[in-house]
Amino acid sequence: MLIYIAIYIEKFSNKRVKIPKIYKRKPLKVTLYKNQKEIRLPHIEKVLTVDLAKDKIRAENIQKEIASNYIGGRGIGVKLLFDMLSPNIDPLSDENILIFATGPVTGTIVPLSGRHVVVSKSPLTGTIFDSSAGGFFGRELRRSGFDVVIIKGFSEKPVYLEIDDGQIDIKDASDLWGKNVREATSSLSKDGFKVSCIGKAGEKLILMSSIMSEYTHACGRGGLGAVMGSKKLKAFRVKGIRDINISDEEKMKKYVAESMRLLNASPVASKGLAYYGTPSLVNLINTMRIMPTDNFRKVHFENAYKVSGEYIAENYDIKKKTCYNCFIACKREDKKRGIELPEYETIAMFGPNSMNDDIEKIIQANLICNDYGVDTISAGSTVSCYLELEGGNDIETPLKEIVEGGPLSEGSLRYSKSKGKEGSSMSVKGLEIPGYDPRGVLGLALSYATSNRGACHLRAYMVAPEILGKPKLIDRLSFSGKSGLIQIFQNISAGIHSLVMCQFSSFALSEEEYSDLLSAAVGEKYTSEEFIRTGERIYNLERLFNIREDISYSNDTLPDRFFGDDGISKEEFDSVLDEYYVYRGWNKGVPTKEKLDSLGLKKEAKFLVERDS
């Protein structure tokens, strides 16, 4: 029986608060005193709520039922956001909340487990939104004694949140306000703190602004940096010393060994990405004629080699960069200049999609985006949209306008609408499409369209089976069988993002391995099917959130540019979409009562019943 205790602690500005022993829960022995090692911390248990307006901090255990039904990371974030937010609020108002969440395997011996997730209502899309980043911040957060941190309200002046092991403080950030990511991170990284912060873009409430961890790891998409900026929360820094224990160490060792065998045997994970990083995709995608080129008006870029992984490897002295506990190490740095090099999506958007074959210009664009804290996919695609409407091939001028908060900073959809050319925005639900032309990857096309957060390649990660042939190569040019497949992969991805693990693990691991790792971490048995079903619950709850926001199924589509004679048959697409809804147990994009009941979402769906009656 869970003993649910919430302690409210009055917080006085600039005064450290040492949290006393706050939990009385057996069999857990949890204290939050500094220098004391965590005894048992098998699951998402401790949630910290920071109310910036009331200057209050609250620490509490999460209900066991929520932890079991939503795992952690994206799942827990989605559940908390759904429960805490009223419908139709302005995402940049003080009613919105920002949730930093880790998962039950974050920071453990599980490979590729260094990620954390941020969940909020997106100011860019108006949808529910989760965005994740790698690095070491997530691990450090868990080591500090907290698994989930909820930020509420507006601060009157710029502040940053500090967790120094069990001690929490809200500190003045007036000196940091107006500084970009690099400078702010340098200032706050001393003494072993890991830092997540916003740059000037987040401060200016730019709708595509990101939250950057440890300089270069981006919670990039959806403009969650603007939500942070609206709260005048410049940064969140954390340091912890606790061991992150798992429930069944022996089983975990066995499952980790099995997972490592599979990952090492995967050529994509252990060779392709490990050698060239994500830019290894440039030549492959271009050869397949699915490279976004000239704002998705073409599918092949003649000079792709000049922006490829091979070109970078030949012309730059490269240093590999990694996240916590990852042998792939897909990030790259220019050793000579000590600067980060762009990833595939960034290259695709600022390169071929903007008709630019100068890799150095892409490198500079990437540096600017990371320093101001701007999503490189949305920024790059908005630049491409601008170039289509205004002409030319200068990427620097429109990018400058974006990071400085000009009209372009509102994203390609709002910008193109203002020009009366909505069809030039290559976006779904207001989120710009990443670096794979959907006309040549039809599963991905359906996945873009049905994603709850807008165009995203990671929701079902069809790049793996349709492009890279993992776990099985399937025909990317056919819709046959895709509707059933997409919803399964979407559910599995929701599970992966809740564990929280890197998407690249799915090149080798399946729901069987994920459910084993989860079971060992939390000490509660999940079968493969229960893991997938948990992902399905999360996906359906996200859909309910969007329905509550009046986002209808008419948004489950692609830009008109992709339909027609040279593209996807609209008739066939609509038919496959209907089939997808059948697999999902949805009626015109709305989950049926039977489906919701079966997933235990009756209470959450109450508004639907009231609305329909």
Added chain:
Amino acid sequence: MWKEIAKFGKKLVDGGYLSSHFGNISVRVGDSITVTRSGSMLDEITEASVVTVDLHKPSSLDLIASSETIVHREIYKRTSALAVIHAHCPFAVVESLLNDGSIEPYDSEGKFFFHEIPIVTGNIGTKELAENVAKSLEQHKGCIVKYHGTFAVGKILEEAYVHTTMMEHSSKIKYYCDLTKNK
């Protein structure tokens, strides 16, 4: 869809994974299951050799569908599988006679794919068999029905085929290895 089923039916028979009549194949299509008909030869499947039945409940068309349709239906109801293959793989059947509970593959591929292969019980075409197989497949990619043969699932038919062939391969390796050791 029948062409895809025909393709893998022929591969199964040609590969020696079953004799022509002894197995069945299905694919989930929305709220329906397209399954091989009872008595059809898996290496000679035509459009007339398959039948589409309801996913949720038995229908009159079950009369001509494979006798194991009850198992296929239960698998689709309880798991996220989109394709199922049942085959009377000889070495898998032998291993099911020699072992109880599960077998642990010796070969690296078998370890990768399965970790362990469960052995379940139940008579052909019974509700008991359907429930035992479906429950087992909630956690595994394939299982062996004692005295009988394999059931394998996949998100696509090719994946179910790979799981079937891997179970037989692992069973064969284990059988020969144990035979040699016991000499």
